[in-house]
Amino acid sequence: VQLVESGGGLVQPGGSLRLSCAASGFTFDDYGIGWFRQAPGKEREGLSCISGIGNTYQYMSDSEKGRFTISRDNAKNTAYLRIDSLKPEDTGAYHCARAPITCYSGPEFYSDWGQGTQVTVSS
Numbered sequence: 001v002q003l004v005e006s007g008g009g010l011v012q013p014g015g016s017l018r019l020s021c022a023a024s025g026f027t028f029d030d031y032g033i034g035w036f037r038q039a040p041g042k043e044r045e046g047l048s049c050i051s052g053i054g055n056t057y058q059y060m061s062d063s064e065k066g067r068f069t070i071s072r073d074n075a076k077n078t079a080y081l082r083i084d085s086l087k088p089e090d091t092g093a094y095h096c097a098r099a100p101i102t103c104y105s106g107p108e109f110y111s112d113w114g115q116g117t118q119v120t121v122s123s
Contacts (some may be wrong), residue, residue, distance in 0.1 A: 004022070006022070007107060014085060019035070020079070021035070022035060022078050024077060029052045030105045035081040038095065044107045048060075048070040049105075050054060051103055067085050095115075
């Protein structure tokens with residue numbers, strides 16, 4: 001199992017990013033993919049998850065849900081997380097992970113992780 005994130009970088013507040021998670025080594029559309037963020041000095045937190053058939057789950061606060069959009073392209077074995085209206089507090093390492101059977105919010109349920117892609121929001 002291999003998961004490789006990309007798409008991070010330095011972005012100004014208010015900007016947008018689309019993060020990618022390229023998967024290999026397993027039947028991609030049999031598994032959900034979760035996205036997590038680890039801010040400096042904080043624990044890893046679940047953001048969103050998408051099942052193999054495209055059902056989506058959002059784990060952030062209601063006020064934040066509108067900024068995050070998860071999607072997947074099973075033909076490309078790739079999942080995506082788009083983040084709009086970026087804020088400095090969105091700074092951190094973003095990881096994708098393979099969901100065990102179904103989607104969960106807690107990172108403790110996931111055993112296969114990518115190395116992460118860094119997002120820095122700063123002017």
